[in-house]
Amino acid sequence: MEKIILDCDPGHDDAIAILLAAGNPNIDLLGITTVSGNHNVENTTRNALATCTAYGIKVPVAKGSPGPMIADQVLAVEIHGETGLDGPVLPPASFDLDPRHAVDFIIDTVMAHEPGTVTLVPVGPYTNIGLAVRKEPRIVERVKKVVAMGGAYTRGNITPAAEFNVYADAEAADVVFRAGWDVTMVGLDLTHQALATPDLQDRVRAVGGDIAQFILDIWTFIDTTHGGLLQIPYPAVHDACCVAAMIDPTVFTTEKADIRVETAGRWTKGMTVCNFEKMGGMRHFGGTAMEQTNFRHTVAMTLDQQKFCDLIVDALERLTRRK
Numbered sequence: 001m002e003k004i005i006l007d008c009d010p011g012h013d014d015a016i017a018i019l020l021a022a023g024n025p026n027i028d029l030l031g032i033t034t035v036s037g038n039h040n041v042e043n044t045t046r047n048a049l050a051t052c053t054a055y056g057i058k059v060p061v062a063k064g065s066p067g068p069m070i071a072d073q074v075l076a077v078e079i080h081g082e083t084g085l086d087g088p089v090l091p092p093a094s095f096d097l098d099p100r101h102a103v104d105f106i107i108d109t110v111m112a113h114e115p116g117t118v119t120l121v122p123v124g125p126y127t128n129i130g131l132a133v134r135k136e137p138r139i140v141e142r143v144k145k146v147v148a149m150g151g152a153y154t155r156g157n158i159t160p161a162a163e164f165n166v167y168a169d170a171e172a173a174d175v176v177f178r179a180g181w182d183v184t185m186v187g188l189d190l191t192h193q194a195l196a197t198p199d200l201q202d203r204v205r206a207v208g209g210d211i212a213q214f215i216l217d218i219w220t221f222i223d224t225t226h227g228g229l230l231q232i233p234y235p236a237v238h239d240a241c242c243v244a245a246m247i248d249p250t251v252f253t254t255e256k257a258d259i260r261v262e263t264a265g266r267w268t269k270g271m272t273v274c275n276f277e278k279m280g281g282m283r284h285f286g287g288t289a290m291e292q293t294n295f296r297h298t299v300a301m302t303l304d305q306q307k308f309c310d311l312i313v314d315a316l317e318r319l320t321r322r323k
């Protein structure tokens with residue numbers, strides 16, 4: 001089993017990532033930590049708790065950072081609506097939060113488990129992760145790896161250059177990408193291949209039950225609210241791609257790269273600048289050839305869409321049968 005902490009900002013696609021993590025038997029979901037991003041942290045936390053309450057997901061939920069480290073707050077309310085999860089109807093949360101701040105929950109959990117056994121899966125702005133690294137640097141060599149939804153090596157979605165999670169707290173993303181641990185960037189280039197196509201929606205509908213309806217209501221909201229506004233024809237199931245990769249690493253192909261997060265560009269703040277070139281390929285990308293070829297990062301490239309859809313439907317069936 002893969003032990004993960006899911007750091008998220010529910011958020012429509014975050015909720016599906018929670019369901020996939022809870023539904024798949026290969027994932028040991030140690031906890032959910034919340035951050036502001038798609039909405040303020042009060043709403044993202046309420047949405048996480050309500051999703052867990054509604055579908056019997058009994059894992060600790062710890063509330064995190066209400067805003068980015070340095071930048072002014074940017075929320076994706078225009079995408080996710082006034083509650084951060086408009087569309088589906090969720091019951092009020094019925095269990096309490098873990099008393100710790102998300103940063104302390106992350107540190108305590110990583111330090112309490114054997115080295116190299118816990119993976120951090122941030123699928124919202126990386127504020128909690130960046131703060132955890134600064135508060136307890138020992139987590140960097142202790143975590144197994146970081147599989148992060150964010151960034152893009154082609155086009156952004158909040159600016160032409162930047163993806164939202166990185167843009168919302170570019171300084172925290174810079175801390176995370178430069179910390180020296182094994183980071184896999186699951187960017188828009190990958191997650192825009194993970195679409196809620198009519199076929200996937202039909203397969204979800206065929207499972208039936210309230211969780212299937214919850215997922216369909218999520219996609220209906222995104223579809224009807226944004227329709228052709230987004231650069232993709234169907235809702236993207238962004239965050240679940242990270243969880244899917246923890247279940248089956250062959251769910252997408254990867255390439256090594258060296259990534260720098262832009263934190264100062266007037267037009268490019270939040271851009272993940274990815275150097276895929278080998279030794280000496282780009283002399284002007286940060287110092288000596290050695291610096292530019294340490295390829296600390298892994299980048300998700302091509303999604304096996306069939307495998308991905310099968311994992312979503314499988315988790316839904318397991319959660320529905322269990323209920």
Ligand SMILES: Nc1ccc([C@@H]2N[C@H](CO)[C@@H](O)[C@H]2O)cc1
Pocket residue numbers: 011012013014038076079123124149157163164165238239
């Ligand atoms: N347009 C838009 C779509 C999704 C998101 C959220 N941020 C990431 C995609 O940029 C995902 O984690 C998703 O929850 C933000 C903006």
Ligand SMILES: [Ca+2]
Pocket residue numbers: 008009010011013014038123124239
């Ligand atoms: Ca998210």
